[in-house]
Each structure stands twice: as structure tokens, then as C-alpha cells.
Amino acid sequence: MSDVVLEAKGLVKHFPITQGIVFKSKVGAVRAVDGVDLHLRRGETLGVVGESGCGKSTLAKLLVGLETPTSGSINVRGEDMVRLKGAALRRARRNIQMVLQDPYTSLNPRMTVGDIIGEPFQIHPEVVPKNGRQRAVQDLLDTVGLNPDHINRYPHQFSGGQRQRIGIARALALKPEIIVCDEPVSALDVSIQAQVINLLERLQNEFGLSYIFIAHDLSVVRHISDRVAVMYLGKVIETGHDHAIYDQPTHPYTQALLSAVPVPDPRLRGHRDQIVLEGDVPSPANPPSGCRFRTRCWKATQLCAEQEPLLQVRERSPHPSACHYAEIRDVVHRR
Amino acid sequence: MDVLPGIDPRAPLLEVSDLHVEFRTQYGVAKAINGANFWLSAGETLAILGESGCGKSVTAQAIMGILDTPPGYVTQGQIKYRGVDLLKLSENERRKVRANRIAMIFQDALSALNPVYTVGFQLGEVFRKHRGMSRSAAKQRAIELLDQVKIPAARTRVDDYPHQFSGGMRQRVMIAMALALDPEVLIADEPTTALDVTVQAQIMGLLADLQRERNMGLILITHDMGVVADVADRISVMYAGRVVEEAPVYDIYSRPAHPYTRALLESIPRLDMKGQQLSVIRGLPPVLTDVPKGCAFNPRCAYARDACRQDPAPPVYQVSQQPHRTARCHFFREVIGE
Numbered sequence: 001m002s003d004v005v006l007e008a009k010g011l012v013k014h015f016p017i018t019q020g021i022v023f024k025s026k027v028g029a030v031r032a033v034d035g036v037d038l039h040l041r042r043g044e045t046l047g048v049v050g051e052s053g054c055g056k057s058t059l060a061k062l063l064v065g066l067e068t069p070t071s072g073s074i075n076v077r078g079e080d081m082v083r084l085k086g087a088a089l090r091r092a093r094r095n096i097q098m099v100l101q102d103p104y105t106s107l108n109p110r111m112t113v114g115d116i117i118g119e120p121f122q123i124h125p126e127v128v129p130k131n132g133r134q135r136a137v138q139d140l141l142d143t144v145g146l147n148p149d150h151i152n153r154y155p156h157q158f159s160g161g162q163r164q165r166i167g168i169a170r171a172l173a174l175k176p177e178i179i180v181c182d183e184p185v186s187a188l189d190v191s192i193q194a195q196v197i198n199l200l201e202r203l204q205n206e207f208g209l210s211y212i213f214i215a216h217d218l219s220v221v222r223h224i225s226d227r228v229a230v231m232y233l234g235k236v237i238e239t240g241h242d243h244a245i246y247d248q249p250t251h252p253y254t255q256a257l258l259s260a261v262p263v264p265d266p267r268l269r270g271h272r273d274q275i276v277l278e279g280d281v282p283s284p285a286n287p288p289s290g291c292r293f294r295t296r297c298w299k300a301t302q303l304c305a306e307q308e309p310l311l312q313v314r315e316r317s318p319h320p321s322a323c324h325y326a327e328i329r330d331v332v333h334r335r
Numbered sequence: 336m337d338v339l340p341g342i343d344p345r346a347p348l349l350e351v352s353d354l355h356v357e358f359r360t361q362y363g364v365a366k367a368i369n370g371a372n373f374w375l376s377a378g379e380t381l382a383i384l385g386e387s388g389c390g391k392s393v394t395a396q397a398i399m400g401i402l403d404t405p406p407g408y409v410t411q412g413q414i415k416y417r418g419v420d421l422l423k424l425s426e427n428e429r430r431k432v433r434a435n436r437i438a439m440i441f442q443d444a445l446s447a448l449n450p451v452y453t454v455g456f457q458l459g460e461v462f463r464k465h466r467g468m469s470r471s472a473a474k475q476r477a478i479e480l481l482d483q484v485k486i487p488a489a490r491t492r493v494d495d496y497p498h499q500f501s502g503g504m505r506q507r508v509m510i511a512m513a514l515a516l517d518p519e520v521l522i523a524d525e526p527t528t529a530l531d532v533t534v535q536a537q538i539m540g541l542l543a544d545l546q547r548e549r550n551m552g553l554i555l556i557t558h559d560m561g562v563v564a565d566v567a568d569r570i571s572v573m574y575a576g577r578v579v580e581e582a583p584v585y586d587i588y589s590r591p592a593h594p595y596t597r598a599l600l601e602s603i604p605r606l607d608m609k610g611q612q613l614s615v616i617r618g619l620p621p622v623l624t625d626v627p628k629g630c631a632f633n634p635r636c637a638y639a640r641d642a643c644r645q646d647p648a649p650p651v652y653q654v655s656q657q658p659h660r661t662a663r664c665h666f667f668r669e670v671i672g673e
Binding site for chain 1: 386387501502503504531532533534535536537539540558559560561562563564565567584585588589598599600602603604605606607609612613614615616619620
């Protein structure tokens with residue numbers, strides 16, 4: 001399809017576990033991301049959800065080129081980012097930017113806001129000529145709803161929500177097509193969270209941006225996403241349009257995850273279909289055989305231990321689901 | 336258990352009235368709490384809801400008597416446990432109240448546990464110090480407690496260190512420690528904020544079970560309106576150091592009486608519906624060294640009039656007698672009527 005701006009195929013990232021001090025030997029690997037395929041269209045938001053340790057942040061780093069994948073490809077505008085080198089890589093990287101989770105630690109406290117937002121222009125000097133940079137930074141501040149006169153202030157003079165706006169302005173500086181947002185609102189208060197989400201949506205409409213929106217808050221992801229991918233232990237286990245995932249989930253893990261989210265409406269208390277999972281997520285250094293979710297799954301059989309279910313459309317799952325026994329169960333709306 | 340002088344078993348379990356706490360910093364006096372009022376009965380769950388800086392954690396610290404002094408000082412008010420004003424007790428007496436009668440669990444279980452002692456040792460310490468038990472008896476009690484909070488293989492895990500537990504299991508250890516001496520009041524300060532949703536569901540379920548078994552009063556401090564809707568009986572909403580609204584959970588979600596509560600409810604995205612734009616509370620929460628005159632929420636409020644911008648702050652209005660509801664807003668009738 002022509003409007004696909006990013007396509008990742010078979011993305012794998014293993015972090016080696018080594019033993020020994022002088023003679024290091026590899027004794028295993030943390031399989032943080034273990035075979036992820038995804039694509040993103042122009043102007044679309046792909047939500048990635050999953051619990052801590054499922055590999056969603058590693059996926060974000062791979063996509064923006066902060067980590068090199070063990071194998072796999074990332075195609076942006078027909079070019080494989082993994083294979084690009086030198087000037088071509090620098091140019092390609094302009095197109096995909098990132099907003100980080102914690103606005104308190106992701107901004108250098110010793111740099112002014114103008115320097116922070118203008119830094120991308122120093123790395124990519126061809127984007128804006130030197131004499132136009134201050135103007136460009138002020139325009140960016142205005143775009144994200146901050147006062148352009150505050151260009152010489154330091155990060156500590158801003159509140160959490162305003163700092164996240166600075167982070168967004170920095171990501172916008174090079175006019176990218178794709179922005180990877182890694183938990184952009186989870187460090188913010190509820191009242192501020194809504195402001196930042198609305199800002200992201202406005203910018204998307206204004207500039208035709210495509211977002212990869214990574215978060216653990218399923219309500220926020222539902223609100224902003226067109227499509228959603230659910231990750232568990234380094235793999236995407238279910239993907240589809242947001243209404244497919246939220247209204248007709250077919251993978252048991254997605255169902256459990258959704259049913260665990262508290263809904264802010266006391267009238268639903270005791271009437272919701274709540275699935276409480278036992279135990280914790282297994283270690284990604286030693287994932288279970290077959291289906292990775294089988295150790296916590298109430299549907300698991302011998303087949304699940306022997307054969308890994310592929311992410312595909314199934315008889316009872318109209319959208320791709322990696323479960324042998326995929327079946328629709330609406331856990332969110334059931335009363 | 337030592338007997339507190341003046342204790343009255345018929346008096347309310349916990350009653351906080353007109354509590355004021357201030358922090359004396361080099362940048363000025365920050366009034367963290369400006370008159371908080373609420374009460375708690377046995378077996379009941381009271382949620383204290385608010386955003387960062389609203390004073391909800393400081394309230395908990397003041398009740399527990401673990402406020403950092405200096406810079407924090409309780410300047411006014413009463414915290415009555417069964418009729419005994421805790422603020423008038425000596426430090427020695429308060430230590431006996433803590434854990435024995437009022438216990439607390441914290442948000443970050445990893446930093447609340449000591450990394451260099453085993454979990455069993457830390458749990459057993461409660462029994463050794465407060466009950467004078469021997470080491471082996473204390474360890475036995477620790478195993479029983481770990482069992483009660485449903486930690487699998489408690490007998491072997493009792494000798495593990497905190498870092499060997501997962502986040503959810505650590506929070507269970509914290510709960511076990513808080514419940515060791517059968518307190519009547521448990522304060523849970525953001526107990527599940529650091530946890531994933533599936534683990535959050537486990538922990539909230541466990542807390543509810545334990546509360547029912549022991550008929551304990553639970554104060555749940557949180558910013559998560561979803562968790563509150565699931566477990567609370569009554570809610571106190573805090574803003575800039577004041578309880579701005581107090582009501583039973585069903586009433587507050589269907590008919591909020593304070594503009595802040597209303598705006599908060601409208602600004603959260605919901606899992607079971609896909610809305611268009613989220614409504615936004617404009618502006619920022621106030622800095623506590625410089626709280627706006629009159630109602631602290633007035634610069635962000637859609638209902639604000641001149642009366643809201645002038646001192647004194649709105650008094651505690653009785654919204655309804657049955658059920659008991661209060662709101663600190665001059666125009667609560669207008670807010671609730673819509």
C-alpha cells in the first residue's frame with residue numbers, strides 16, 4: 001500500500017546475558033523483542049499496549065534507531081533503516097522522532113528551552129538556516145501552546161505538563177512524519193493528561209503525523225488509537241482496529257488485561273466480567289515453550305505447550321490473534 | 336496491647352477535624368493542608384482522591400505521625416482515634432498506636448523495605464519489638480502472615496530478600512507487615528500506582544478480602560478514579576490542601592457537587608467508550624506557597640464569580656443530610672443541578 005509510512009518485519013532484539021569478567025561468555029539472552037511485525041499508515045495512530053517487561057519500550061527504541069535490532073527490517077519510505085549508513089541514515093532519522101516518558105529527566109536541566117528545542121537543528125543544520133532558528137523555535141513553542149517569550153527559561157521553571165509540551169516541540173522540530181510516543185502521559189496528573197492528549201491529537205490533524213503510541217494505560221490508548229497491538233513477552237499477540245481489540249478481544253491475555261482495568265463508574269461494581277490472572281509475567285530470558293501466555297492462561301492445553309500459535313486471522317477471530325483457542329469475549333461492556 | 340488512656344470504643348474509629356499542616360521552607364511557608372475534615376468507620380473504605388500536591392499523602396503522614404519535622408508542622412486541628420486526640424500523645428504513646436491500631440502501606444514497596452534484611456526478618460521484627468517474641472516464634476508468625484497475603488511457598492520465600500520478589504509480591508509483603516498487629520485502620524497510599532493492571536487487580540482484591548475478614552477501616556489514597564469507583568464507600572476529594580467535596584461513591588460519580596470533581600470526571604478517557612475530545616481543566620494546580628485568594632480552584636473554574644475570588648474560602652456547605660454530602664463551593668446547587 002502506498003500510504004504505509006513505516007513497516008517493520010521480523011523485528012528481534014536479544015540482549016545477551018554474559019558471565020565472567022575477563023573472559024566473557026554468553027550464557028543466554030533476554031528476548032526483549034522477539035519477532036514483531038507492524039505497519040503504520042499516514043495520519044494513523046497505532047497503540048501498543050502491554051505490561052512492564054513486555055518489550056514495548058525496546059520496540060520504541062528499535063523504531064527510532066536508538067538500539068540496533070538483532071535481526072529484522074524497518075522500512076521507512078522504502079528505505080531499510082537498519083541497513084542505512086552515514087549521511088543517508090542521518091537524513092532518514094529526521095523523519096522519525098520520539099517523545100519520552102518522563103519530562104523531568106528527559107530534558108537537560110542546564111539547557112534553556114530554546115537550546116533544547118533547537119538542538120535538533122544543530123545536528124541537522126540543513127533543515128533551518130542559522131539565522132532562522134530562533135524564529136523556528138519560537139514558532140514551535142507557540143505550536144505546542146507555550147509562550148514563545150519563554151525561550152530563555154530553564155526546564156525547572158515549567159510544570160510537568162508544560163515540560164512534556166517542550167518534549168513534544170523537540171520531537172516536532174525536524175518536521176517528522178512519524179513520532180514514537182513512549183508513555184507520554186503516564187507521569188502526568190489526570191487534569192494535565194487530557195491537555196497533552198488533546199495537543200497530540202491537534203498536532204496530528206495539523207501536520208498529518210503518524211503516531212506509534214506506547215502506553216500501559218488502556219483507556220488512554222483506546223482514546224487516541226486507530227489500531228492497537230497488544231504485546232506479551234516480546235511478541236504481538238493480538239492486533240486490530242481499536243473497536244476490534246476493545247469490543248471483541250479474542251486472545252485470553254487481552255481479555256484479562258481489559259477486564260482488569262477499573263472503569264470510573266461505581267454502578268458497574270460487581271457487574272463487570274473480571275478475570276484475575278494468577279502469578280506474574282515469566283522472565284523474558286527464559287520464556288515458556290509454545291504459547292508464552294500458557295503459564296497464566298485458563299484455556300491452556302498440551303497443544304499450547306507444544307506448538308506456538310501464530311498471529312493470524314482464525315475461524316473465531318476476525319482479526320489476527322495468536323491463540324489456538326481464540327474466541328470473542330466482550331469483557332468491557334458485559335454487565 | 337497497651338491501653339490508651341481515654342479510649343472510648345463507642346467513639347468514631349477515626350475522625351480528622353480542621354487539620355492544618357504547613358511546611359516551613361526557605362522559599363516561604365507552604366500550606367499543604369488548610370483545614371481537612373473527614374471521618375472513617377469500621378469496615379468502611381474512604382478514598383482520598385486528588386492530584387499531586389493536593390495534600391493527600393501529607394494527610395496520611397499526619398495521621399500516622401510520620402511527618403518530617405522540620406520542615407512539616409501540624410499547626411491546628413485534631414486527629415481522633417476512638418475519641419483520643421493523637422496529636423496530644425507523647426511520641427512513645429504514638430509509637431504504640433502505629434502498627435497496633437493504625438498501619439500504613441506505601442506506593443513504592445521496594446524502597447519501603449530494607450534491602451539488606453530478609454523479608455522474614457523484617458516481618459518478624461514487628462513481633463519481636465512490639466510483642467517481645469523470640470526469633471523463632473516471630474519467624475513462624477511471619478510465615479503465617481505471608482500465607483495470609485497469598486504468597487506461594489511462604490515457608491521457603493520467608494528467607495528471600497526484597498529484590499527477589501516481583502513488584503506485586505513486594506506489595507503483598509508490605510500488606511502483611513502492616514496487618515501484622517491487627518490494626519483497626521489501614522492507610523494505603525497509592526498502593527497500586529507502581530503496578531501493572533493485572534497485578535493491581537490482584538492486590539485490590541486481596542485488600543478487599545482482608546478488610547472484610549477483619550472489619551478494618553481502610554483509607555485509600557489515590558488519583559485513580561477507576562480504582563476508587565471499584566472499591567470505595569465514600570470519597571473525599573482534595574484540592575490545594577482542602578477537602579473540597581465529600582460524598583458516597585455513587586452520588587459523586589453521578590452528580591458531582593464541586594466543579595473540580597466534575598471537571599476531573601469529564602477529563603478521564605474511558606475504556607468502555609470512545610469519545611471525541613477530552614474536556615480539559617485549563618491552567619495548572621496552584622503552587623502551595625501562593626494559593627489563590629478565596630476558593631483555590633477559582634482560576635481554573637468555569638463557575639467562578641467575584642465571590643469565589645475573595646477571602647474567606649468557601650465554607651463547608653451541607654449538600655444533603657441523607658446521604659451525608661458536603662462541598663466547599665458557593666454554587667454547589669448550580670453544579671449539581673445540571
